[in-house]
Amino acid sequence: MLGYTITQWLFGVLSFLSIMFGLMVVFSRNPVSSVLYLILTFFCIAGHYLLMNAQFLAIVHIVVYAGAIMVLFLFVIMLMNLNEDQEPQRTWLTKIIAAVAGGLMLVVLVGSLKGSEQLQLQHYGSSQVGLVKNLGMVLFRDFLFPFEIASVLLLAAMVGAIMIGKRDIK
Amino acid sequence: MLSFIIYKLLVCVIVFAISLGVAAYSTLWERKFAAFLQDRVGPDRAGPKGILQPLADGGKMFFKEEIIPNVSNRFLFILGPSLFMLTALMTGTVIPWGKDFTTTAGNTYSFQITDINIGVLYLLGVVSIGVYGIMIGGWASNNKYALLGAIRASSQMISYEIAMGISIIALIVTSGGTLSLREIVESQDAGVCNVVWQPLGFLIFFVCALAETNRAPFDLPECEAELVGGYHTEYSSMKLGLFLFAEYINMFISSAIMSAFYFGGYNFPFAQELYNTLGLETGSIWISIIGFGAFFTKIIIFINVFMWIRWTxxxxxxDQLMNLGWRILLPLSLLNLAITVVVEYFRGNIQF
Incomplete structure (x- = not known):
């Protein structure tokens, strides 16, 4: 069709949808619909993972982000019952600071994207790389040390969150 | 290729019809079962022995007045029950209902919609998305009781998903490290079924399945003594019907998953001897159908256990619910996983 393969079509449609839903997250007035659009964005990103043959990553992305983390987000936002008239009025200073911070973030992102062209993607085998078995082999054989470091970091973050969340520290 | 697509469409329609049919007659059977336990007669007016009661109930649901609260978000209000029903039906796609069979032309067909290599994770994903139906519906009702019910449902489902996931990991270790449901069932073909190696894991999974389907004694989200009607307080007509109906479909599917995971699915004792006596060759469609019958019997038994527990x-x-989930089931499932790994190491199924 029009000189594109099915994969390219899927990529185009998924990219369009994920960017559109991402914009809707920012622009929708209601926080609950923001969260719902964010969930749709996660589904589109999972579709991208599938296109890259990373089935495990795709399904874990859905289970963890859409299935657990966003449920908690939704949970909190529903309980807070945010209304427009209850929102704190923001001064001009906060708005300018927010715009500058956001702009800096954009610069960092663009810079990192520019650098990524020079990176050579290392391919582990064929289209089977995303299967659980191969992924496990790579993670627990070639990258065991970084993997364990990441898990320790996560554990530290979890303990820290519990300590901050506790009302009284004995 | 075309015959393959037509066959898959046919399987989809059959699985859909069976899910709906079993769910419809589960409502009748539940009432009959309750009547039996409480020494009553139960519904017996519609048709002989009340056999047409589900049709009458469905008709009543469709013709009831449909009320959408004025202040609610109309789109999300309708989306809630639809999403709940959709996810309930989606889980049926990866369940292997019977053995593959081969036609005389040499084509092999399977009694399953699709066998994906991450089937178990797919199931977990769909189950974890199922909670959105309740949450969105409960929030869009703009009613405090509905919101409380929705929040209870979501926190309960998230809490019990963790213990369920870990008990499934132990099961995967036992059944040879595969995530495909068909291979899990096939691994129980020759030897004993997984429940022998995973008694604790089965118990944890069963309790979690009760909690995930919001069945009694875990039906806190619709606890009528505290929350009027829970998350479906504001729902009427067929939208309420979808919520109630999806619960029965969930019950059917979780019974199917439990029989496939722990009780051998379509395998049954002395199956090969039976086929030899009947003179059936490997790949015959009758083997698939007999296996499906065995699977279905197991499912019916589990549905009855679900009902038995509800009325007992x-x-x-x-707070008891949360304590059970986090302080008892989660440590128990971790212990079960550790024991499983040690046992499987000495059985020689794991190499380091």
Missing amino acids: LPRFRY
Whole structure:
């Protein structure tokens, strides 16, 4: 069709949808619909993972982000019952600071994207790389040390969150 | 290729019809079962022995007045029950209902919609998305009781998903490290079924399945003594019907998953001897159908156990529910996983 393969079509449609839903997250007035659009964005990103043959990553992305983390987000936002008239009025200073911070973030992102062209993607085998078995082999054989470091970091973050969340520290 | 697509469409329609049919007659059977336990007669007016009661109930649901609260978000209000029903039906796609069979032309067909290599994770994903139906519906009702019910449902489902996931990991270790449901069932073909190696894991999975389907004694989200009607307080007509109906479909599917995971699915004792006596060759469609019958019997038994528990046990208090999930089931499932790994190491199924 029009000189594109099915994969390219899927990529185009998924990219369009994920960017559109991402914009809707920012622009929708209601926080609950923001969260719902964010969930749709996660589904589109999972579709991208599938296109890259990373089935495990795709399904874990859905289970963890859409299935657990966003449920908690939704949970909190529903309980807070945010209304427009209850929102704190923001001064001009906060708005300018927010715009500058956001702009800096954009610069960092663009810079990192520019650098990524020079990176050579290392391919582990064929289209089977995303299967659980191969992924496990790579993670627990070639990258065991970084993997364990990441898990320790996560554990530290979890303990820290519990300590901050506790009302009284004995 | 075309015959393959037509066959898959046919399987989809059959699985859909069976899910709906079993769910419809589960409502009748539940009432009959309750009547039996409480020494009553139960519904017996519609048709002989009340056999047409589900049709009458469905008709009543469709013709009831449909009320959408003025202040609610109309789109999300309708989306809630639809999403709940959709996810309930989606889980049926990866369940292997019977053995493959081969036609005389040499084509092999399977009694399953699709066998994906991450089937178990797919199931977990769909189950974890199922909670959105309740949450969105409960929030869009713009009613405090509905919101409380929705929040209870979501926190309960998230809490019990963790213990369920870990008990499934132990099961995967036992059945040879595969995530495909068909291979899990096939691994129980020759030897004993997984429940022998995973008695604790099965118990944890069963309790979690009760909690995930919001069945009594875990039906806190619709606890009528505290929350009027829970998350479906504002729902009427067929939208309420979808919520109630999806619960029965969930019950059917979780019974199917339990029989496939722990009780051998379509395998049964002395299956090969039976086929030899009947003179059936490997790949015959009759083997698939007999296997499906065995699978279905197991499912029916599990549905009955679900009902038995509902009409026997009183409802938990909410803090008891959370304590059971986090302080008892989660450590137990971790212990089960550790024991499983040690046992499987000495059985020689794991190499380091």
